Amino acid sequence: MPRILTVDDSATIRTIISKNLSELGFEIEHAEDGAQALGKLEEITVDLILLDVTMPVMDGPTMLEKLRATGNKTPVIMLTSESKRSIVSGAVKLGIEDYILKPFKPEELRGKVLKALRMDAAAGGATNSPADAAIAAVVPPTASGGAAGARQFIDVLVVDDMENVHKKLRTLVPETVSINGCVSAREALQMCQERVYRVVLVDLVMPDVNSVALMNQLRVLQPHAAMVALALRTANDIATEVKSQGFHDVLMKPFDVDALDEWRCKYFEVKDVLSVDDNVLSCGEFSGRQDKLDGYFSRLKNMCRDLFEKLASACYEDSIVDITRVPLHLEKLPRLVMDMDNEAKKFGIALRVVGNADVKKALNALVETASLPFFATVGEAKAA
Amino acid sequence: MLGLTFRPALAAPRPALWRTAMLQIPGARPVTVALSSDRAGCAALAAAMLGMPEDDLDLAMIDDFLRELVNMTAGQIKAELSLDQALGLPRVLDGEPMFASAGPWSHVVLGAGAIHLVVSLVARLI
Numbered sequence: 001m002p003r004i005l006t007v008d009d010s011a012t013i014r015t016i017i018s019k020n021l022s023e024l025g026f027e028i029e030h031a032e033d034g035a036q037a038l039g040k041l042e043e044i045t046v047d048l049i050l051l052d053v054t055m056p057v058m059d060g061p062t063m064l065e066k067l068r069a070t071g072n073k074t075p076v077i078m079l080t081s082e083s084k085r086s087i088v089s090g091a092v093k094l095g096i097e098d099y100i101l102k103p104f105k106p107e108e109l110r111g112k113v114l115k116a117l118r119m120d121a122a123a124g125g126a127t128n129s130p131a132d133a134a135i136a137a138v139v140p141p142t143a144s145g146g147a148a149g150a151r152q153f154i155d156v157l158v159v160d161d162m163e164n165v166h167k168k169l170r171t172l173v174p175e176t177v178s179i180n181g182c183v184s185a186r187e188a189l190q191m192c193q194e195r196v197y198r199v200v201l202v203d204l205v206m207p208d209v210n211s212v213a214l215m216n217q218l219r220v221l222q223p224h225a226a227m228v229a230l231a232l233r234t235a236n237d238i239a240t241e242v243k244s245q246g247f248h249d250v251l252m253k254p255f256d257v258d259a260l261d262e263w264r265c266k267y268f269e270v271k272d273v274l275s276v277d278d279n280v281l282s283c284g285e286f287s288g289r290q291d292k293l294d295g296y297f298s299r300l301k302n303m304c305r306d307l308f309e310k311l312a313s314a315c316y317e318d319s320i321v322d323i324t325r326v327p328l329h330l331e332k333l334p335r336l337v338m339d340m341d342n343e344a345k346k347f348g349i350a351l352r353v354v355g356n357a358d359v360k361k362a363l364n365a366l367v368e369t370a371s372l373p374f375f376a377t378v379g380e381a382k383a384a
Numbered sequence: 385m386l387g388l389t390f391r392p393a394l395a396a397p398r399p400a401l402w403r404t405a406m407l408q409i410p411g412a413r414p415v416t417v418a419l420s421s422d423r424a425g426c427a428a429l430a431a432a433m434l435g436m437p438e439d440d441l442d443l444a445m446i447d448d449f450l451r452e453l454v455n456m457t458a459g460q461i462k463a464e465l466s467l468d469q470a471l472g473l474p475r476v477l478d479g480e481p482m483f484a485s486a487g488p489w490s491h492v493v494l495g496a497g498a499i500h501l502v503v504s505l506v507a508r509l510i
Contacts, residue, residue, distance in 0.1 A: 010452040011445065015434055054455070054471055081459030081471060102456050 002117055003027040003044070007037040007063065008052040008079065013102070017050060020106045021113060024220070025213030034063025041067065046074060048116055051096075053080040064094045075116045079104075110220045152195045154178045155268065159188040159214070160203035160230055165253065169201075172260050177268060185209045192221040199267050201251060203230045204242070212245045219246075226267055258292060265299060274303045279311055280378055282322040297332050305343045312347035319344060320381045322354040333359070334366040341372060352381045387432055393495030398502055402426060404479025405450035407458045408509045411469030417458040418489075418504040419450060420479045425499045426450060447476045457503065482510060 004026050006017045018028045029046060031037035035058040037049070049067075053060040064076060078091050078099040091099065097116040100108060156173075158166040158181040166181025173179065180195070182188050185206070192200070200218055204211045215227050229242040229250045242250045251263055265273075273284045273296070281304060286296045304321070311319055321340060326333060337353060344351045352373045353363065363369040375381040404420040421429065430449035431438040451474035458471050483489050489506045 010448055010455070012430075012434060012449045012452045019435060054473065056473055081455045102452075102459065 002047040003029060004048045004050060004113065005029045005031060005037060005040065005044075005046040006050040007031045007034065007055070007060065008050070009033055009055040010052070013052065013079070016106075017109065020109055023213070023216050024110060024114075025210055025217060026113075032057075034058030034060060034066070037063055038066060041072065041074075048097075048113060049074055049076045050100075050113075051076050051078050053078060053091075061090055061094070064091060064096070068094050077112055077116055107220070107223070114217070114220055153198075154180050154195050155198050156180070157182070157188065157191060157195075157197045157200045157225075158230075159183075159185070159201060159206075159218075161206045161209075162203075165203070165230065168255060169260075172255055172257060173264060177264065185214045188214065188218060189221065192218050197222050197225045199226045199228055201228050201230050202247075204238075205232070215245075215247060228263075261292070262295075273299055274307070276307060279316045279318065280320045280322065280382075281307060282378075283324075283326045285325045286327050293327065293329065293332070296327075297329075297336050300326070301336060301339045301343070304340050308344050308347045308349055311349060316349060318350040318352065320352045320354060320375075320378060322378055323359055324355050326355075326359075328358050328362060330362050330365065333362045334369045337363060337372065338366055338368045341368065352384065354378050354381050388429075388496040388499070390494040390496045390501060393493045393500060398491065398493055401479040401483075401502065403446065403450055403476060404482065404504075405447075405454035405474050405476050406479075406482070406510065407454045407474040408472035409458060409462055409467060409469050410472060410509055411467065413465070413467055413469070414507065414509045415461070415465070415467065416506050416508065416510045417454060417461055418479060418482070418502075419454040419457055420502040420504065421500060425501060428499050429453070429501070450474075450476055461505070479504075 004021055006014050006028060008014050008017075009032050014030050018030070021028055029040060029044065031040050033055045034051075037051075038058075051060040051064060060078060060080075064078075067074070067076075073095065075097045076091075076095070078096050079102055080099060081102045098112050100112060155177045156169075156179045158169055158179060160166060160181070161183050163181065163183055166179065170179055170181075180191055180197075182191055188200075188202075200215075200222060202211050202215045202218070211229070215229075219225070219227055226248040227246070229238070229245075229247040230253055231238045231242065231250050233252045233254065239250045249263075249266075252259060275282045275284065283300055286293060308319065321337070323333070323337065326336070341351045350373075352375060353359075353369075354375050354377060355363075356376065360374055363372065363374065373381075373384065375384065400422045401420040402423040403426050404418050406416060406418040409415045409417065426446050426449075427438045427441060430441050430446045433449055433453070434441070434445065454474045455471065458474075462469065462471065483491075483504065489504045491502055491504045494501045494503060
């Protein structure tokens with residue numbers, strides 16, 4: 001585990017740093033001034049030093065100068081309340097990796113610490129630190145170094161030491177959802193540096209890995225991804241526990257098809273339920289269990305509501321809804337179309353419905369839907 | 385770091401100064417910066433910054449927090465005034481006698497909800 005020495009006369013700052021970096025799985029050592037830090041560094045080796053500028057007994061720049069004079073090249077991030085150029089430029093000459101202006105945000109601290117450690121590991125063990133191997137294990141070197149905008153976008157990363165979990169998920173989720181899998185923390189960190197993920201699934205039980213600490217490290221690299229815990233079905237009240245640990249959600253193993261379907265709807269735009277082309281909305285087939293049919297109709301209704309709003313803001317005055325593939329439920333289908341029509345009217349959009357003869361028959365059951373313009377094909381509806 | 389946004393509370397009465405942290409910026413344009421608040425304000429701010437319940441804070445922690453806060457505030461003021469002078473070390477003291485004996489101080493009351501904080505400045509070293 002990488003070890004970080006924080007040198008600050010303020011117990012407040014030491015506490016804040018310790019709290020933020022311990023959550024990432026780092027071991028934190030403390031010193032109250034430069035002299036105490038130099039003494040500590042004679043006894044222990046650290047992978048990074050967070051150094052305050054203004055301190056009693058011995059200030060940060062003096063300590064840094066003395067440290068470098070001994071040949072110690074441990075990376076240093078300077079913390080300062082003042083952006084005095086002479087202090088910062090002097091420290092840069094003595095070889096600081098970066099500096100942080102106080103007050104700082106936790107994300108800035110975490111980001112700069114991870115960056116500094118990654119640079120050190122990528123340098124190929126220049127520090128000769130015994131903990132280099134540990135750093136490399138937790139924070140691997142950047143392979144691409146590219147900006148986030150240039151990184152490949154992938155929907156899901158599965159981090160589980162059992163390779164079968166990734167394979168199983170692949171068989172249960174449509175091909176439209178892209179999935180990467182890895183079996184170690186090192187691989188996960190590497191992949192999160194190189195790509196952008198929408199959802200990261202982290203197994204709660206992996207050999208020699210603290211899953212919560214790993215999740216926190218991954219979150220720094222993927223600040224916009226949803227972090228979802230993978231837990232065994234036997235775990236009791238695991239949802240509450242993992243949420244208190246910082247996960248967004250939990251997904252149970254072995255995977256349940258219905259639970260997966262709900263999970264997919266929660267995190268992804270389910271294009272196979274409703275696809276949009278210009279002002280044509282095409283409803284997809286229902287492929288789940290019968291007791292999930294209500295959810296399917298409800299999802300369609302909600303998705304349409306949002307889409308009508310978008311169509312209205314794009315100045316469309318009409319919309320074609322193709323319901324040919326919607327299950328022919330004599331009660332739910334007319335009600336769905338009636339709800340769709342009501343939602344469309346709220347935005348001033350006139351609805352045209354496309355379906356086969358059976359659909360038309362079902363719609364005739366309700367006065368509200370029987371009178372809607374009805375067509376056998378999208379082409380006909382467009383031409384009308 | 386505090387997760388709070390302070391704004392000038394011009395209409396608010398100056399709170400009782402339970403604790404004051406002071407810091408000198410010596411140099412060609414000497415300035416002394418002080419931060420004060422009442423007991424509730426100090427405890428609430430320290431708890432917010434440290435992310436711990438107020439009941440778990442002791443006096444030393446609150447004093448340390450105030451020293452750090454005046455240090456950061458002085459850094460910001462120094463940047464605003466474009467002072468190329470190093471910050472001194474912060475210390476905590478009884479504010480009322482200091483403000484009474486050495487003037488003229490300028491005081492601004494800042495508020496974030498029920499918390500009030502007094503920022504005081506004087507163009508000399510105290």
